[in-house]
Amino acid sequence: MRLRASGPCLFVDRPGDDIPARPAQRSPVRSFFREYCLPLLLLATSVVTTTAAGVRFMQNFVERMPPVVRESDLWPWGWLAGHPEMLKEGWVFSLSLLGILLIHEFGHYFACRRHRIRVTLPWVLPAPTLSGTLGAVIQIRSRIPGRNALMDVGIYGPLAGYAASALAVAAGYALSVPARANVAGATIRFGGEPLTIRLLHALVAHWNPALPNFAAIAPHPILVAGWIGLFFTALNLIPGGQLDGGHILYAISPRLHRAITRFLPWLLLLAGTFYWAGWMVWGLILLIPAMRHPSVPSEPKLSRGRMVLGAIGMVLLLLTFTPTPFSGSSLLNLLDVDMVRWAH
Numbered sequence: 513m514r515l516r517a518s519g520p521c522l523f524v525d526r527p528g529d530d531i532p533a534r535p536a537q538r539s540p541v542r543s544f545f546r547e548y549c550l551p552l553l554l555l556a557t558s559v560v561t562t563t564a565a566g567v568r569f570m571q572n573f574v575e576r577m578p579p580v581v582r583e584s585d586l587w588p589w590g591w592l593a594g595h596p597e598m599l600k601e602g603w604v605f606s607l608s609l610l611g612i613l614l615i616h617e618f619g620h621y622f623a624c625r626r627h628r629i630r631v632t633l634p635w636v637l638p639a640p641t642l643s644g645t646l647g648a649v650i651q652i653r654s655r656i657p658g659r660n661a662l663m664d665v666g667i668y669g670p671l672a673g674y675a676a677s678a679l680a681v682a683a684g685y686a687l688s689v690p691a692r693a694n695v696a697g698a699t700i701r702f703g704g705e706p707l708t709i710r711l712l713h714a715l716v717a718h719w720n721p722a723l724p725n726f727a728a729i730a731p732h733p734i735l736v737a738g739w740i741g742l743f744f745t746a747l748n749l750i751p752g753g754q755l756d757g758g759h760i761l762y763a764i765s766p767r768l769h770r771a772i773t774r775f776l777p778w779l780l781l782l783a784g785t786f787y788w789a790g791w792m793v794w795g796l797i798l799l800i801p802a803m804r805h806p807s808v809p810s811e812p813k814l815s816r817g818r819m820v821l822g823a824i825g826m827v828l829l830l831l832t833f834t835p836t837p838f839s840g841s842s843l844l845n846l847l848d849v850d851m852v853r854w855a856h
Contacts, residue, residue, distance in 0.1 A: 551633045558636040559606055561644035564588050566605025567598050569733040576692040576730040578701065586642065608680050608737035609643060610636060613744070616673030617648045623668040627661040630654040643740050658809050659763040663818040666759025667825050670748050674828050677741030678708055684735020685716040685723065691730040702726070703788070703841070704834035708742055711831075746832035749825060750794060752776040753803035760825045762805050763814055769805060773798065785843045787835040792843065 568585045572578065584591050592599060617634035624631035630653035637646040656662045705713075705726050717723045731739070751757035752773040762769040777795040784792030797803060814822075836842075 547632065551635050554638065555610075555636045557638040558610060558645050561638040561640070562606040562609055563599060563602035563644070564592055565642065565644040566602030566609075566733050567592060568602075569605050569736050570601040571598070573688075573730055573732055576689055578691065579731060579733075579736050580642065580701075587640065602733075605733035605737050606644070608734045609645070609740060612673055612676045612680060612737060612741035613645065613648050615676040616669045616741075616744070616748075617650055619668035619670075619672030620650055620665055623661075623664040624650075624652060627657060627664065629656060629661065629665070647744060656806075656808050658812060659814045660812065660818050662759055662808050663763035663814060663821055666756050666763060667821045670745050670756050670825060670828055673741060673748070674708075674745050674832065677738045677745060678712060680734050680738030680741060681709060681712050682716060682738075684732045684738050685712060686720070687732035688723070688729050688735055690722075690724045691728055701839040702739065703836035703839040706742055706746065706832045706834045708831045709739065742832045743837055746829065746834070746837075747794065749829040749832070750776070750780075750798075751829070753798045754805055755798075757825065757829065758805055760822050762808065763818065764822045766805075766808075766810070773805070783835060788837055788841050789843045789846055790837075790841070791835075 565588065568588045568591070569579045572581055572585065580586065613636060614634060621631055621634065632651040632653070635649040637649060638644065639646040652665075656665060709726055713723070713726060723729070729735075748755060749757035749760075751761040752769075753776075758769060758773065761772065777798040780791040780795030780798070784790065784795065
């Protein structure tokens with residue numbers, strides 16, 4: 513199978529999608545469990561894992577602290593076992609984040625349906641991560657008919673997800689409060705602020721002049737969900753391989769896509785060394801042969817309106833990208849911490 517990765521989302525093509533389908537080829541037999549039950553089962557599990565993460569975010573917000581302060585905040589199950597009544601406190605974060613992810617994925621889904629591309633419902637992937645999920649997956653089951661369709665499939669997800677994330681950030685800012693002055697250093701700290709965070713902060717601060725800057729705020733869980741949504745959008749829009757940004761770039765110029773995809777993994781590996789170690793993971797993912805973009809018919813040419821959509825996608829990348837999403841998390845920082853611990 514060929515994976516089309518897009519940050520928290522993965523598009524999956526069957527082998528042979530690059531080969532024109534035979535006119536007499538019959539549609540594959542669909543499994544009811546795979547089509548409907550599995551997506552619902554994964555979604556239900558993701559509700560549990562994201563709600564568990566949201567409990568700690570809400571608890572820390574009530575105490576006017578950063579989202580992640582203690583080591584136990586990264587894996588809250590032990591704490592929840594002793595406080596099961598607190599699970600209801602995590603719904604706000606869970607519904608906000610899952611809503612953002614599903615809005616993003618259904619942007620792709622409806623773009624596929626518009627162009628009569630066979631596609632599955634989104635699969636939301638539960639995981640023991642900071643957010644409780646790895647994102648979402650849809651499976652594309654037929655060829656993308658042309659570059660105009662590819663542009664629509666690539667851009668509609670980030671457009672929808674960005675709008676939902678920005679709305680969550682604005683609402684989260686309105687609900688947030690100043691952090692306590694005597695809070696100890698957080699285990700995980702948000703790093704550089706993407707431009708969208710700064711713009712929305714300025715907008716909300718116009719009505720609430722007492723709102724502190726992002727580094728001095730105790731963020732409401734909705735703000736945390738919005739920040740994660742913007743972060744996922746930036747990952748989606750990395751212009752290479754089969755990421756959403758790669759689809760957009762391929763639709764604009766397959767030749768430019770091939771050129772950028774060759775050096776982008778090495779640039780991400782370098783960025784992971786000095787900014788955020790996670791970039792190294794994405795660089796390695798882009799080196800996987802399965803991430804090679806399948807060929808898409810070059811005719812008809814990309815329409816002028818789709819070129820505008822491609823430019824909007826590049827603007828969204830500028831609005832959401834930050835080289836240091838988490839402070840002190842470069843490979844050099846992590847190695848330095850490990851060496852200090854080993855020395856002691």
